[in-house]
Amino acid sequence: MTETANATSPGAPKRAARRRQGMLPGRQDWSTWPHYQAAASGFRGYWYPVCFADQVGDKPRKVRLLGEDLFVIRDGGRIFGMKDRCPHRGVPLSYGNKQFPGTVSCVYHGWTFQLETGDLVAAITDGPRSPICGKVRQPTYDVEERLGMVWVYVGDGERPHPIDEQLPEELVDNAAVLGQRIQPRAGNWRFACENGYDEGHAKYLHRAALWRLFKPMPVWNTTKIVKRGRWIYRVQEKQYWEAEFPGLGRWSGQAWYKARPPKETRNIGNTSSHREVNPVIAAQEFPGFASVAMPGVLRIAYPTFIHYEFYVPVDADNHLYVGVMADFQKGVRTLPFYVKYLGAVRWLFHGQFSGQDRWMVEVTDAPPERLYRPDESLLQWRRLAEDTAEARLDRLREQGLTPADPTA
Numbered sequence: 001m002t003e004t005a006n007a008t009s010p011g012a013p014k015r016a017a018r019r020r021q022g023m024l025p026g027r028q029d030w031s032t033w034p035h036y037q038a039a040a041s042g043f044r045g046y047w048y049p050v051c052f053a054d055q056v057g058d059k060p061r062k063v064r065l066l067g068e069d070l071f072v073i074r075d076g077g078r079i080f081g082m083k084d085r086c087p088h089r090g091v092p093l094s095y096g097n098k099q100f101p102g103t104v105s106c107v108y109h110g111w112t113f114q115l116e117t118g119d120l121v122a123a124i125t126d127g128p129r130s131p132i133c134g135k136v137r138q139p140t141y142d143v144e145e146r147l148g149m150v151w152v153y154v155g156d157g158e159r160p161h162p163i164d165e166q167l168p169e170e171l172v173d174n175a176a177v178l179g180q181r182i183q184p185r186a187g188n189w190r191f192a193c194e195n196g197y198d199e200g201h202a203k204y205l206h207r208a209a210l211w212r213l214f215k216p217m218p219v220w221n222t223t224k225i226v227k228r229g230r231w232i233y234r235v236q237e238k239q240y241w242e243a244e245f246p247g248l249g250r251w252s253g254q255a256w257y258k259a260r261p262p263k264e265t266r267n268i269g270n271t272s273s274h275r276e277v278n279p280v281i282a283a284q285e286f287p288g289f290a291s292v293a294m295p296g297v298l299r300i301a302y303p304t305f306i307h308y309e310f311y312v313p314v315d316a317d318n319h320l321y322v323g324v325m326a327d328f329q330k331g332v333r334t335l336p337f338y339v340k341y342l343g344a345v346r347w348l349f350h351g352q353f354s355g356q357d358r359w360m361v362e363v364t365d366a367p368p369e370r371l372y373r374p375d376e377s378l379l380q381w382r383r384l385a386e387d388t389a390e391a392r393l394d395r396l397r398e399q400g401l402t403p404a405d406p407t408a
């Protein structure tokens, strides 16, 4: 993928105008969205989930995130993050270990850094009064634990926003039982996010997935995209369960063994029969069942649970797929979820169904691209990303901070 930032080119105002209109005709590159185009390795200024919390102990665990190499380590009940490259001779600090509480020592010559601050507090092989001490500081990362996972903030020296401001709101305030999968996958994170929010593919690509076997899907539907807060929602307007293609014939995704299509269009879950909606989910009053937010979080609301996908940029060619299924129940009412999740959902949804997405993300090769009507969903996501990134850069500049060059 060749990409260049193009923020100040003479065509920029024209592109901005076209972006405001939403759709661009004909073949497209991505220069309409210069920040998005430049964000091959991800958007800085966000918290990203990197592993499960119980995978981090008192030995360093390597992480690659937004093209940066770091490690996480637990000490005194807290998890810390630090840049992985030892500043002495450049070996990975994650090969080292803890020699003193609250520190990590490099495996090579024993330079010892405080986990909290990154300060070099000892150089073991230069004795207790080594003059290098106090003169070197290793970059550290802010780390939080949420939803059973470790989240790392990658920014440009700004104060991180509270992680709860970035999580899906309903996960912050409500008890939920979670089923999760974290999977390293090939392909750019933007393809993964675009695939997740892509209007057209689920009805066709996934029509034969086991997860969909007994559930009807429309052939096509009309949709509008609605912005509410920091999310954009796909709102289904009219669904067509079969269609006559001129000169070709009839096409339908229905089969005798599938449930009957619902009579009306609904925006909580788009398939199968009406069911009672979980009160926490109902209370959100989501305008549409599929929504996406920065920095690449997908939310699919079903009547009884919500499925989330976090697309975590590892580097320009790899991402982490983090699938989270949340059932808003407490106590013994969580038991049916475990049975359902471990017995079926984990394999059918997070496994085979999501494996079809994985395959498409691996083989997507864009730009250039030639978009069609349902790709309005992709365009609106790019627009959200672009506008949010621009606002963040303005804030950084106001604070006198220099953002990292995403194309470097």
Ligand code: FES
Pocket: 086, 087, 088, 089, 090, 091, 106, 107, 108, 109, 110, 111
């Ligand atoms: S390379 Fe790390 S202490 Fe020498």
Ligand SMILES: [Fe+2]
Pocket: 195, 196, 201, 202, 206, 357
């Ligand atoms: Fe999909």
